[in-house]
Amino acid sequence: MDYRWDFSAVLVNRALLLEGLQNTLILGTTCLALGLFFGLFVGAARYSANRWLHDPASVFVEVFRNTPVLVQIMWFFFAFPIIAPFQINAFTAATLGLTLNTVAFSSEIYRAGLQSIARGQWEAGKALGMTYWQQMRRVILPQAIRRMLPAFMNRAVELFKMTSLASVIAYGELMHKAKVISTIAFNPIEMYTAVALIFFAILFPATVLVRRFETSRNVRS
Amino acid sequence: MSPVLRLEGLHKSFDNLEVLKGIDLEVARGEVVVLLGASGSGKSTMLRCINFMEMPTAGRIHFDGDLVGRERNGRVQYKEEELTRLRARVGMVFQQFNLFPHMTALQNVMEGPRTVLRCDARECQRRGETYLNKVGLGWKANDYPARLSGGQQQRVAIARALAMEPEIMLFDEATSALDPELVGEVLETMKGLAEEGKTMLIVTHELGFAYTVADRVLFLSEGRILEQGTPSEVLTYPKQQGTKNFLRGHGTFRLPEPQID
Numbered sequence A: 001m002d003y004r005w006d007f008s009a010v011l012v013n014r015a016l017l018l019e020g021l022q023n024t025l026i027l028g029t030t031c032l033a034l035g036l037f038f039g040l041f042v043g044a045a046r047y048s049a050n051r052w053l054h055d056p057a058s059v060f061v062e063v064f065r066n067t068p069v070l071v072q073i074m075w076f077f078f079a080f081p082i083i084a085p086f087q088i089n090a091f092t093a094a095t096l097g098l099t100l101n102t103v104a105f106s107s108e109i110y111r112a113g114l115q116s117i118a119r120g121q122w123e124a125g126k127a128l129g130m131t132y133w134q135q136m137r138r139v140i141l142p143q144a145i146r147r148m149l150p151a152f153m154n155r156a157v158e159l160f161k162m163t164s165l166a167s168v169i170a171y172g173e174l175m176h177k178a179k180v181i182s183t184i185a186f187n188p189i190e191m192y193t194a195v196a197l198i199f200f201a202i203l204f205p206a207t208v209l210v211r212r213f214e215t216s217r218n219v220r221s
Numbered sequence B: 001m002s003p004v005l006r007l008e009g010l011h012k013s014f015d016n017l018e019v020l021k022g023i024d025l026e027v028a029r030g031e032v033v034v035l036l037g038a039s040g041s042g043k044s045t046m047l048r049c050i051n052f053m054e055m056p057t058a059g060r061i062h063f064d065g066d067l068v069g070r071e072r073n074g075r076v077q078y079k080e081e082e083l084t085r086l087r088a089r090v091g092m093v094f095q096q097f098n099l100f101p102h103m104t105a106l107q108n109v110m111e112g113p114r115t116v117l118r119c120d121a122r123e124c125q126r127r128g129e130t131y132l133n134k135v136g137l138g139w140k141a142n143d144y145p146a147r148l149s150g151g152q153q154q155r156v157a158i159a160r161a162l163a164m165e166p167e168i169m170l171f172d173e174a175t176s177a178l179d180p181e182l183v184g185e186v187l188e189t190m191k192g193l194a195e196e197g198k199t200m201l202i203v204t205h206e207l208g209f210a211y212t213v214a215d216r217v218l219f220l221s222e223g224r225i226l227e228q229g230t231p232s233e234v235l236t237y238p239k240q241q242g243t244k245n246f247l248r249g250h251g252t253f254r255l256p257e258p259q260i261d
């Protein structure tokens, strides 16, 4: 192997890469926030005994769990605009795909978390005169979320990795910037190495944190 | 004065199983009523219908003389908002305590006034402290339920129900999940409430407690009130064969009065 590594193009283009990273973070954070928010409602519907809530929610979850994210993103970019009466840019398409995917997965985490709380907790809230959402907000969620936190953090890590898929529809996140720069500078090896290192530098500490959190929880309980 | 609670022809079925077959009952203000019956006779179901944790299949429930729900073509229809408001006026104590584990004892007691009654911070604090002191646990205010004994947890649960200042308290076997040595403190707390004039409807297997504290004892059998009267009438001189069998079962192993000085 006499390949001579040359990272100069990476350094020269660091402003572009930084912009890409910024876009990655924007996309990831947006999808995470929206996904967790709407996931609660889908999860509550999946948990519900009412089949008019339960069945549509289940169909939604199964569709998004059993199709590749890459296909979802492409679909929202190329196919969705044909049935929807409005223009869709790369960011919107990527956000739709990744958010709905996060909704589907986080709703399962919520549902499992809700199921782990004893019925008596709901009953105690109800007997005090709480409405359904008061029981949820004051009694059930504070307990359930503690149990769900590690799963959510794992999901967040997955999501940030998936944002790189948005490069296929030319959304200017880190991966796409790298692709653009490498075709001009002819240095795909260094470029993608740099991208991998950047992702690793951000996500590795996060996973360590999750693991530490999980073990400290296991020790306590 | 109208009774706090009046049940008229209360029926409850689960699918094909008819558990309550027409219960008529009035509970006067300040009255302590104990409900006895064999396992599976429907005692819990009856309590849970009263605060609409279960929906009655038929019959009417009146609070303070007002019918709960609206009657149309002989059937009573209920609105969820009305039931929610009604539950706030009825205190319930469960066999399994069901304290909120993520809240301290004080926060548990303050939760109803805070979330349901929307009392201001000072009033929540006042009620929390008042009722926690009433059950003798003011000194445990900042402990989480996991750090309390079963008896203490149940007393906090009683305080939590009392903090709503309900018109009637329902107890569903409040001491059945407790170790024998912890039963006494909970019964003492309940006796204290009875002496203060709280209106109470109590399901229990503690016959001695029923005898001492009840104004009236009901015996539930096969979905109906088979017999009722003063503790002495029902517990000492039962008339119905069903009541006699039940009491005989409870008296199989009896201690002579322990000689303690």
Ligand SMILES: Nc1ncnc2c1ncn2[C@@H]1O[C@H](COP(=O)(O)OP(=O)(O)OP(=O)(O)O)[C@@H](O)[C@H]1O
Binding pocket: B014, B017, B019, B037, B038, B039, B040, B041, B042, B043, B044, B045, B046
């Ligand atoms: N949610 C439910 N669905 C179906 N059947 C039920 C339900 N709740 C109670 N039952 C049935 O109704 C009957 C009465 O139950 P209930 O719990 O009211 O009895 P109980 O008198 O409180 O008994 P115990 O002394 O064991 O607590 C039982 O046969 C029980 O199986």
Ligand SMILES: [Mg+2]
Binding pocket: B043, B044, B045, B172, B173
């Ligand atoms: Mg019962």
